[in-house]
Amino acid sequence: MTTSPHLNHRRGTDRRRITAACALLALGLAGSAMANTWPEKPVTLVVPYSAGGPTDVVARLLAVPMGQYLGQTVLVENTVGAGGTLAPARIVRSRPDGYTILIHHMGMATAPSLYKKLPYDPLKDFEYIGQVLDVxxxxxxxxxxxxxxxxxxxxxxxxxxxxxxxxxxxxxxxxxxxxxxxxxxxxxxxxxxxxxxxxxxxxxxxxxxxxxxxxxxxxxxxxxxxxxxxxxxxxTTPQRLSSLPNIPTLDEQGLKGFDVKVWHGMYAPKGTPGEVIDRLNKALNVAIKDENVKKRIAELSSDLVTPDKATPEGLRKHLEAEVARWRTVIKAAGVSAE
Missing domain, CATH: 3.40.190.10 (Periplasmic binding protein-like II)
Incomplete structure (x- = not known):
């Protein structure tokens, strides 16, 4: 009995559809399994600056509640040098499995304008976990x-x-x-x-x-x-700080328009699975809601971000805007790291 070409084509198409559906199901099951089992070892949170510095203080505050949520220790590691660019460069080279992540301040936005040869692109080489706080x-x-x-x-x-x-x-x-x-x-x-x-x-x-x-x-x-x-x-902000109400701003004392506020964000290597980014984002949100973290951050006259900013999309949009903003500011000020 001869099978028609049309029937063979339909059967081939059906087989491809079934194969694709099975592949998607397998990926979904694998992703679900990863979300349920990750992490299986400590997570390293890399800080671009020295121990005891501002970014290090923030990282160590967040590490404890993040680790408690994840069920694994979050280790803080200081990778210092090259104006804070060594740490992001290390993250870019790290395996995209979520076990090595980065906390960095606005230096992620200013580096492209400060350095002629930067070993990474902040807008292309990272997965975004979320914003953390403004300082x-x-x-x-x-x-x-x-x-x-x-x-x-x-x-x-x-x-x-x-x-x-x-x-x-x-x-x-x-x-x-x-x-x-x-x-x-x-x-x-x-x-x-x-x-x-x-x-x-x-x-x-x-x-x-x-x-x-x-x-x-x-x-x-x-x-x-x-x-x-x-x-x-x-x-350095346009408004006085509630914790230092008697300290005037530089703007009101004559340096009109002077506004420098340091924001922080968390990043992972490009290609880190979405399920892992989701877990890390949830851990970050648990940490910024932690009562001890909120108390300590308030004591340091800093502001934890709102939930809409503590998201991958919130960080991505903010970083894009800040890269553009500081490109103009740095050029006008004649600032260069090289």
Whole structure:
């Protein structure tokens, strides 16, 4: 009996449809199984900056409740160097299985404009887990600095700019960008002293080895509230901070439009399965709702993001907007890491 070509074609099409359906079912079952069993070992949360610095403080706060949700320890690892670009470069090279992830601040958005040769593309080489929090910054000086008010500070640095030192957490760090913007708007060129992290820079400021530092409130608020180890001249956001209501903004003191607020996000290597990203996102959301985390972040004058921002899509959109924003700002300020 001869089978018609039309019947053979239909049978072939049916077999392909059945095969495709089986493949999709297998993928669905595999994804479901992965979602139920992952993680099966500790997760490493990579921080681009030194231990004790602002981003490190945030990472260690989040690691505990995230680990409790995941049922595995979340280990914080500091991969320091190259202005915070070594850590993202490591993530890009890591296996996309969710066991090595990154927390990074706005440096993910500024690096493309600061570096001519960047070993990764923030908009193409990562999976997004979600935004974490926003952190204002403050401008500080050593305790025995001659100026006591911001007008006095501006007057002093203009007259003694050849001898005034400005510390930062390293090339490409947010404190470098904030400091450069301050010099640009104040019309001065100070002696810039880069450190390997915000912690060492703050230690030398309090020790009197450097004159000025612009840094995140996660590190500066305890020093400001102590009142014995440094002077504060202003906050970098357009509005005053509820935790430091008596500290005026740089904007209201004459540096019009000065606005630097540090946001943080979590990332995974490109190709990390969606089920794993979903688990990590849920762990992140559990962490930012944790009462101890909320209390500590509030004490550091920072703001945890709203649930709509703590999503992969929320982080992606924000990163895209920030890359465009800082490209314009950095070009206007003449800031470069190379």
């Amino acid at each position: 204002p910054m403050t401008l500080l000086s050593r305790k025995d600095f001659p100026a006591n008010t911001f007008p006095e500070l501006l007057d002093y640095v203009k007259k003694h700019q050849d001898t005034v030192s400005l510390a930062n957490a390293g090339v490409g760090a947010v404190s470098q960008l904030c400091g450069m913007l301050f010099m640009h708007q104040a019309g001065v060129k100070l002696t810039v002293v880069p450190y390997k992290g915000a912690g060492p820079a703050m230690n030398d400021l309090m020790g009197g080895q450097v004159d000025l530092l612009c840094d995140q409130t996660t590190q500066t608020v305890p020093v400001i509230q102590d009142g014995k180890r440094a002077k504060v001249f202003g906050v």
